[in-house]
Amino acid sequence: MTILITGANRGIGLALAQEQIARGETVIGTYRTSHPQIAGIEWQRLSITEPASHHALSHTLSGRVIDTVVCNAGVYLDAGSTLNGGLTADIWADTFATNVTGVFLTVEAVMANLRQSDTPKIALISSQMASHERAPGRSYAYRASKAAVLNLGRNMATDLRAQGIAVGIFDPGWVVTDMGGQNAEITVTDSARGLSDRLNSLSIDTTGTFLQWNGQPQAY
Ligand SMILES: NC(=O)c1ccc[n+]([C@@H]2O[C@H](COP(=O)([O-])OP(=O)(O)OC[C@H]3O[C@@H](n4cnc5c(N)ncnc54)[C@H](OP(=O)(O)O)[C@@H]3O)[C@@H](O)[C@H]2O)c1
Numbered sequence: 593m594t595i596l597i598t599g600a601n602r603g604i605g606l607a608l609a610q611e612q613i614a615r616g617e618t619v620i621g622t623y624r625t626s627h628p629q630i631a632g633i634e635w636q637r638l639s640i641t642e643p644a645s646h647h648a649l650s651h652t653l654s655g656r657v658i659d660t661v662v663c664n665a666g667v668y669l670d671a672g673s674t675l676n677g678g679l680t681a682d683i684w685a686d687t688f689a690t691n692v693t694g695v696f697l698t699v700e701a702v703m704a705n706l707r708q709s710d711t712p713k714i715a716l717i718s719s720q721m722a723s724h725e726r727a728p729g730r731s732y733a734y735r736a737s738k739a740a741v742l743n744l745g746r747n748m749a750t751d752l753r754a755q756g757i758a759v760g761i762f763d764p765g766w767v768v769t770d771m772g773g774q775n776a777e778i779t780v781t782d783s784a785r786g787l788s789d790r791l792n793s794l795s796i797d798t799t800g801t802f803l804q805w806n807g808q809p810q811a812y
Contacts, residue, residue: 594618599625599665603769607780636761640694650701658705663695691737723812749800760794
């Protein structure tokens with residue numbers, strides 16, 4: 593099986609790429625500016641916010657079967673932001689360009705490749721911070737962008753069900769990465785193992801579900 597993972601050059605994306613290689617999968621990892629040399633990862637450049645970059649990737653991958661795409665690349669530009677200023681229109685725009693528009697463009701870019709698979713799957717990496725039920729305040733742009741990703745995934749699941757393409761929305765946990773910080777709860781290795789199990793379990797019967805990395809349902 594071939595899996596394409598965006599933002600695979602570091603953090604959760606890199607750990608997931610390594611876990612998928614260990615499980616015998618063929619891994620295409622995307623990067624923006626640079627990537628580590630890891631045996632088994634085929635690197636392709638993708639700048640998530642640039643439509644031309646999506647078009648170039650689509651062209652490069654033309655004719656190849658991709659079984660699973662994981663939209664992982666993301667930014668958290670407004671950690672702890674409040675209503676008291678500092679959360680600029682530019683931060684809102686950059687957050688949504690990466691975390692929402694970028695996800696949609698990525699899925700569109702590889703749709704023809706997914707359609708060539710017998711078991712096509714789309715995995716969108718959202719967050720527990722997408723939840724409406726659990727709303728502790730602050731970090732407005734990030735929370736709204738991850739809620740939008742959840743919404744994208746739910747609606748893609750509806751549209752793609754008849755084509756046999758399964759869509760899962762996943763919370764990777766609070767993970768020790770540049771984004772998650774050193775005080776986070778789980779390692780990238782544990783998150784990647786859990787996410788890999790979730791990818792295995794994802795099917796047309798479970799399409800549209802929002803799950804934590806460990807398989808527990810995530811609050812909507
Ligand atoms: N860490 C957590 O606790 C946590 C919790 C919930 C959800 N998540 C989600 O999990 C995903 C991965 O998070 P992480 O913790 O691994 O973050 P990270 O360590 O900050 O890595 C982010 C990745 O996204 C890529 N990226 C960002 N903007 C991009 C752009 N415009 N074009 C191409 N690539 C871009 C980065 O590439 P560069 O190296 O080029 O910047 C990097 O590969 C994100 O969607 C995040 O929101 C993380």
